[in-house]
Amino acid sequence: MTISAEEIYDGPLYEAAKKVYPQKVWGTYRRIKWIVLWIALGVYYILPFIRWNRGPNAPNQAVLVDIAHSRFYAFFIELWPQEVYYFTGLLILAALILFLSNALFGRVWCGYACPQTVWTDLFLWVERFIEGDRRDRIKLDAAPWTADKIVKRVAKHAAWLLIAMLTGGAAMLYFVDAPTLLKDMVTLKGPFIAYLWAGILTFTTYSLAGHMREQVCLYMCPWPRIQAALIDNDALNVTYRFDRGEPRMSVKDSIKAHAHGQAAGDCIDCLQCVAVCPTGVDIRKGAQMGCIQCGLCIDACDAVMTKVRRPTQLIAYDTDENRERRKRGEANVYHLIRPRTILYAAAIALTGAIMLYALLTRTNSHLSVLHVRAPLFTQTAQGGVRNGYTLRFSNKLSEPGDFTLEVSGVKGATMTSAMAKPLDAGQLTVRLDPDSTLEVPVYVTAPADAAPGKSTPLTFTATDAKTGERSVVVDNFFGP
Amino acid sequence: MSTDPVQVDRISGQTTTGHEWDGIRELNTPLPRWWLWLFYLTIAFSFAYWIVYPAWPLASSYTAGLFGYTNRGRVAEELAAGQAARMQAAAGLETATLAQIAADPKLTEIALAEGKAAFGDNCTPCHGSGGQGQRGYPNLTAGRWLWGGTLDQIHGTITHGIRADDPDTRASAMPSFGKDGILKPEEVREVANYVRTLGGLEPEQGVDVAAGKKIFADNCSACHGEDGKGNIDMGAPNLTTKVWQYGSDISDLIYTITYARNSVMPAWGKRLDPVTIKSLAVYVHSLGGGT
Numbered sequence: 001m002t003i004s005a006e007e008i009y010d011g012p013l014y015e016a017a018k019k020v021y022p023q024k025v026w027g028t029y030r031r032i033k034w035i036v037l038w039i040a041l042g043v044y045y046i047l048p049f050i051r052w053n054r055g056p057n058a059p060n061q062a063v064l065v066d067i068a069h070s071r072f073y074a075f076f077i078e079l080w081p082q083e084v085y086y087f088t089g090l091l092i093l094a095a096l097i098l099f100l101s102n103a104l105f106g107r108v109w110c111g112y113a114c115p116q117t118v119w120t121d122l123f124l125w126v127e128r129f130i131e132g133d134r135r136d137r138i139k140l141d142a143a144p145w146t147a148d149k150i151v152k153r154v155a156k157h158a159a160w161l162l163i164a165m166l167t168g169g170a171a172m173l174y175f176v177d178a179p180t181l182l183k184d185m186v187t188l189k190g191p192f193i194a195y196l197w198a199g200i201l202t203f204t205t206y207s208l209a210g211h212m213r214e215q216v217c218l219y220m221c222p223w224p225r226i227q228a229a230l231i232d233n234d235a236l237n238v239t240y241r242f243d244r245g246e247p248r249m250s251v252k253d254s255i256k257a258h259a260h261g262q263a264a265g266d267c268i269d270c271l272q273c274v275a276v277c278p279t280g281v282d283i284r285k286g287a288q289m290g291c292i293q294c295g296l297c298i299d300a301c302d303a304v305m306t307k308v309r310r311p312t313q314l315i316a317y318d319t320d321e322n323r324e325r326r327k328r329g330e331a332n333v334y335h336l337i338r339p340r341t342i343l344y345a346a347a348i349a350l351t352g353a354i355m356l357y358a359l360l361t362r363t364n365s366h367l368s369v370l371h372v373r374a375p376l377f378t379q380t381a382q383g384g385v386r387n388g389y390t391l392r393f394s395n396k397l398s399e400p401g402d403f404t405l406e407v408s409g410v411k412g413a414t415m416t417s418a419m420a421k422p423l424d425a426g427q428l429t430v431r432l433d434p435d436s437t438l439e440v441p442v443y444v445t446a447p448a449d450a451a452p453g454k455s456t457p458l459t460f461t462a463t464d465a466k467t468g469e470r471s472v473v474v475d476n477f478f479g480p
Numbered sequence: 481m482s483t484d485p486v487q488v489d490r491i492s493g494q495t496t497t498g499h500e501w502d503g504i505r506e507l508n509t510p511l512p513r514w515w516l517w518l519f520y521l522t523i524a525f526s527f528a529y530w531i532v533y534p535a536w537p538l539a540s541s542y543t544a545g546l547f548g549y550t551n552r553g554r555v556a557e558e559l560a561a562g563q564a565a566r567m568q569a570a571a572g573l574e575t576a577t578l579a580q581i582a583a584d585p586k587l588t589e590i591a592l593a594e595g596k597a598a599f600g601d602n603c604t605p606c607h608g609s610g611g612q613g614q615r616g617y618p619n620l621t622a623g624r625w626l627w628g629g630t631l632d633q634i635h636g637t638i639t640h641g642i643r644a645d646d647p648d649t650r651a652s653a654m655p656s657f658g659k660d661g662i663l664k665p666e667e668v669r670e671v672a673n674y675v676r677t678l679g680g681l682e683p684e685q686g687v688d689v690a691a692g693k694k695i696f697a698d699n700c701s702a703c704h705g706e707d708g709k710g711n712i713d714m715g716a717p718n719l720t721t722k723v724w725q726y727g728s729d730i731s732d733l734i735y736t737i738t739y740a741r742n743s744v745m746p747a748w749g750k751r752l753d754p755v756t757i758k759s760l761a762v763y764v765h766s767l768g769g770g771t
Contacts, residue, residue, distance in 0.1 A: 015512065015513060218512075375612040378610070379619075380622045388610060388621075419592070448722075
């Protein structure tokens with residue numbers, strides 16, 4: 001089978017994005033969305049200003065990503081670079097929570113809490129405030145460039161840019177002391193890198209929330225694709241109950257149809273659900289990738305149904321399972337607790353417990369030992385055998401730390417180090433600055449008569465004088 | 481198969497691209513136009529990149545770009561910045577004495593880091609990466625020092641070298657006892673066997689060790705001491721330890737006594753700056769220095 005040249009279809013491979021003009025709507029889900037929006041923005045802007053006392057040698061900002069000193073602070077938690085694996089736990093936890101929320105309520109994240117949704121909502125509110133509702137905006141777009149249109153456009157973009165700047169600027173507050181940086185940035189004394197990143201984030205906020213909007217969800221975000229693979233029959237999704245709505249017709253037609261004894265659905269085909277949709281989809285076509293399940297169409301439809309005196313919830317959070325059951329004339333059932341949700345919840349509990357355990361058992365000091373490989377050992381003038389070790393002490397407290405180092409496992413072994421002071425009992429003592437690490441080369445010498453073998457386990461024990469915390473590391477002592 | 485080029489899929493209502501494989505047609509799902517613009521933007525970006533950065537090779541050079549950026553220049557800048565940061569950290573070493581450095585953990589930490597790097601660059605070929613030495617080159621970790629193991633003595637040895645081209649160099653010469661006819665071959669063998677016993681090693685069967693002892697007292701003790709414990713003022717090794725710089729076999733010792741060794745170390749004062757030499761002294765002392 002060959003394809004002739006005429007068969008090659010010469011249609012458009014690219015298309016202009018269809019502009020969406022979401023209409024104003026009011027109702028339960030809109031109210032929830034506003035509440036989530038204000039909580040999210042409130043947390044975002046207030047968090048960097050919360051103080052947390054960590055003593056004189058550590059920053060007092062509750063949440064701080066201190067890149068200059070490679071430390072991360074979150075209230076009582078302080079993480080060092082070698083502990084970033086905690087973030088792996090956080091990411092696993094976030095993914096599992098997303099899975100669970102998806103199994104229970106579909107794309108509740110997309111519709112309510114995703115930053116793209118939150119900021120788009122905010123930008124839409126500004127747009128509506130300045131340019132008017134859906135109809136006005138469509139008209140304004142089509143109108144010629146009059147003074148009024150120019151004023152409105154300039155005002156809108158200025159307001160958007162202002163919000164975007166506040167968004168990008170606030171992100172910087174998480175990286176250095178917030179009040180200081182805020183003062184510096186406002187008085188134009190801030191560091192260049194802060195302005196640069198604030199500028200980059202201003203640009204992304206302005207373009208993603210102002211211009212890209214639903215295009216981000218449709219073409220950039222991977223989550224809709226993953227979500228499509230995770231969905232099941234029992235998840236609550238924003239659903240048009242077509243068993244009740246079809247065949248759709250106007251109120252007048254439905255009266256006629258009823259008079260003739262014909263079936264008529266509750267949907268009056270007013271297209272309000274499409275008008276209010278922030279991504280411009282028609283929910284009546286069923287579950288689809290473009291739907292972020294924000295529930296605004298439910299609010300719109302409920303308002304219309306109330307007006308035409310029909311029962312609300314023609315569009316509602318519903319499951320595929322119930323749609324099938326109603327077809328068979330059975331009652332709705334909701335399986336919020338089912339193997340999938342139990343599994344996700346258990347995985348969340350397990351991950352959370354492991355992370356909590358790791359955090360609670362996190363030590364304030366640490367010792368790591370590296371055996372010097374070249375040479376593995378040397379012989380001393382007296383015939384003893386000497387091994388070199390590079391020890392690294394960590395003091396994670398915000399005050400100086402004194403450590404006592406002991407060695408055991410090889411009879412008569414003695415320690416020497418240029419970086420540590422010897423104590424009477426053959427131990428060494430090391431002093432560390434607050435919140436720091438120190439590399440200490442240590443030489444361990446076994447006397448000639450101890451005759452250690454080719455390889456003998458050797459134990460280093462570092463005791464924190466203040467807390468009594470002990471770090472024990474076992475290495476090997478090599479000999480001829 | 482339909483010959484109609486534009487086919488419309490019955491289920492989705494979408495048109496196809498016109499491509500068909502085994503009866504399977506591909507739906508035409510147009511990309512958004514802005515995606516295409518992004519692609520054009522990347523092309524525009526590449527042109528800007530050519531103009532700003534070095535890009536095109538020419539016959540004997542290349543287009544240098546607007547700001548004359550080069551990777552080598554960047555490396556040089558970073559090295560200079562690193563050097564400046566190091567100098568700042570090492571500034572304290574410049575004025576401090578060796579004793580002050582040793583007493584201050586912060587200065588010791590910097591000196592050890594500097595010294596370890598300088599040791600790797602300059603000393604490792606002879607003394608080994610860990611200062612363990614090798615045949616003919618002293619082991620710096622053993623605690624046996626030819627010219628003394630205090631900080632100042634080590635510093636002096638590094639600065640002026642041993643038998644080096646330096647007026648203050650450490651200098652001494654062991655006679656070639658056998659080659660110059662001071663001792664007869666059998667006397668050399670006897671004293672060599674005696675020297676082995678000083679270090680706790682077994683002498684050869686049938687050799688008169690007592691005669692060797694007498695030869696040692698007459699010829700060697702002036703430098704190596706009556707008890708063979710050496711003399712750091714002359715760089716005469718302590719012969720009673722377990723460490724043998726040129727080997728402990730009888731043949732090694734006979735060769736040493738017959739021809740003498742008198743090895744050489746360069747005077748590093750001419751090659752390295754004072755801070756580096758101080759750091760080296762601190763580092764070498766940390767390997768196994770004494771007081």
